[in-house]
Amino acid sequence: MSAVNKITEIFRNFVPEYLERFGSSIPSEHRKAITAILTCRTDGHGLLYYECEKCGEMHVAFRSCGNRHCPACQNHKTRQWMVRQMKRQLPGHHFMVTFTVPSELWDVIRKNQKKCYAIMFAASSQAMGELIAKGRHVKGDASGFFGVLHTWGRQI
Numbered sequence: 726m727s728a729v730n731k732i733t734e735i736f737r738n739f740v741p742e743y744l745e746r747f748g749s750s751i752p753s754e755h756r757k758a759i760t761a762i763l764t765c766r767t768d769g770h771g772l773l774y775y776e777c778e779k780c781g782e783m784h785v786a787f788r789s790c791g792n793r794h795c796p797a798c799q800n801h802k803t804r805q806w807m808v809r810q811m812k813r814q815l816p817g818h819h820f821m822v823t824f825t826v827p828s829e830l831w832d833v834i835r836k837n838q839k840k841c842y843a844i845m846f847a848a849s850s851q852a853m854g855e856l857i858a859k860g861r862h863v864k865g866d867a868s869g870f871f872g873v874l875h876t877w878g879r880q881i
């Protein structure tokens with residue numbers, strides 16, 4: 726089973742419980758993403774008819790959802806992003822620093838995403854700047870960093 730199919734299966738198995746547990750506190754954007762992922766490449770998004778250049782036959786396929794959070798639709802874009810980031814990589818040492826948020830704040834963040842994400846990026850950027858300035862943990866002639874919001878944990 727592919728990773729995309731696994732994620733869709735996880736959604737099918739746990740979305741009802743998730744919706745029941747968090748109900749009205751789920752942002753509408755999350756509901757849209759959940760619906761898109763669950764219905765991606767099903768008849769929920771219609772059918773696509775195309776003529777194959779090799780065999781000349783007409784084929785029918787389910788349309789994808791196009792939601793930016795859908796792993797099926799965005800897998801190729803994620804890979805393209807990775808390739809672009811790798812090309813931007815400067816010669817030298819690199820490492821990843823992960824900033825996490827205590828679970829007690831998850832609900833507050835869920836309800837105030839725009840403000841909270843801005844605060845998280847500002848705080849993590851400030852912390853990285855201070856570490857670099859002190860030179861105790863990060864050394865080098867030219868240190869730099871960029872931030873990526875990662876809302877799914879390793880266990881999804």
Ligand SMILES: [Zn+2]
Nearest residue numbers: 765790795798
């Ligand atoms: Zn999709």
